[in-house]
Amino acid sequence: MSVNDLDYEVATAADQRANALRHWIGLITALVDAVTVATVVAGTSLAYHFVAYRHLGNDKITVELASMIAAIFVFTNLMRGRYRLENYLSTKGQIASAFAVWNLTMVAFVAIVFMAKINDQYSRAVVFATYVAGAPLIALARSAIVRTISMASKTGRITSERVFLIGRESEVMSFVARHQPWNIGFSIVDVAFLRSNDPRRINDPQAALAADLATASARARDLKPDAVFIALPWSDQETIDACIDAFMNLPVAIHLTPERIMDRFDNPHIVRIGSLASLRLTRPALSFGQILFKRLFDIVAASAILIASLPVLLLIALAIKLDSNGPVLFLQRRYGFNQEPFRIFKFRTMTTTDDGEVVKQATRNDPRITRIGSFLRRYNLDELPQLLNVIAGQMSLVGPRPHALAHDREFQRKIALYARRHNVKPGITGWAQVNGLRGETDTDDKMARRIAYDHWYIDNWSFWLDIGILLRTVFSPRAFRNAR
Secondary structure, rough: OOOOHHHHHHHHHHHHHHHHHHOOOHHHHHHHHHHHHHHHHHHHHHHHHHHOOOOOOOOEEEEHHHHHHHHHHHHHHHHHHOOHHHOOOOOOHHHHHHHHHHHHHHHHHHHHHHHHOHHOOOOOHHHHHHHHHHHHHHHHHHHHHHHHHHHHHHOOOOOOOOEEEEEEEHHHHHHHHHHOOHHHHHEEEEEOOOOOHHHHHOOOHHHHHHHHHHHHHHHHHHHHHOOEEOOOOOOOOHHHHHHHHHHHOOOOEEEEOOHHHHHHHHOEEEEEEOOEEEEEEEOOOOOHHHHHHHHHHHHHHHHHHHHHHHHHHHHHHHHHHHHOOOOOOEEEEEOOOOHEEEEEEEEEOOOOOOOOOOOOOOOOOOOOOOOHHHHHOOOOOOHHHHHHHOOOOOOOEEEEOOEEHHHHHHHHHHOOOOHHHHHHOOOOOOHHHHOOOOOOOHHHHHHHHHHHHHHHHHHOOOOHHHHHHHHHHHHOOHHHOOOO
């Protein structure tokens, strides 16, 4: 046996091991989830009973509780299709998914024990402590699993899919260069180039195409790939049809490689309405249900904060009146949702009240800022009257900060997709602000960075993200950085 033959056999054996391992990933990840949840439940129960009663509790009850919650957690993940290999090749959305399943698990557990009338035998304190402790621990375990599997797929230890590529050389190479399929566990078993447009074969392109496809399909049948990827422009319908016809007789999945426009979007989706199928590239930032929930929270929370802070608001109003001449409140036109203009309420912190075609931004040590105004801006207190805008429905507690109309128009000309920040309601505080991006935007780069944070918030919105931003607005020193 030659050295080349030996290398080929070793590589083939490694490929077979990587291919076989992927079939066990679902079972392995389910077992890891079960062990993690059971360990969290048992550990929490033992710790609680030891601290509260100086004993380890009833072993039988602890095992029952751990088994039941672990089984519900695994079953919920199974029903959501989470134990497929492709779900573990990227860290994006993993924490949110694990947290959502954990919430569903605890709700289902409470419902089951209530309906079965066995709620008396389980400690409510243990169940609550398990819920609180489980959220971060399960998220950490899920993150570790994803990182392990993702790294294994990139190094070839796990194959997510064995693929056969076919298309014209330029399109195939472009697809490979843009997407680097080996980084998501793809094993490219072979590549077939279509040369029917080669000038040397132009006399009979149909016959040349048929010959290329016959050779390619025969090769694919021998290699037994999981999928065939056709790398052709979607406009080349005739050639695509010929490729599909050639591979339809093989037990493989057939894919069209994505057009370059799809690289811009994280989650393009095929939507079917009746007989119409379309490729949806984007969707509204928030669904109707999310908008309604966010609005209800805004009304309740803003009203409560407004009532609780009323004495502070009155003291600030009095201080502004005594400190300098002018109105207590400053009204300025801003763009809201869908670029609809509204007048924002702020405590006046400057001697000027600009609201025209030219609005000069406040700078460090700006002589226009009053003494009380400097204090208010430092601690974000000048924004409190915007609670009225929130209750009126013009703003939200959390969202991209609105800018003066003059600044909006200026930056919209300079920064691509700047106006996308108006796809949600503006907020009193936002993701950019709690990350220290406040104050003067005297360069395009500063504003572009702030807009990038706004876009990230829009793309990753959740109720818990809003809660986190509100808490950081009050307690994080970073949220007060760069105040003017």
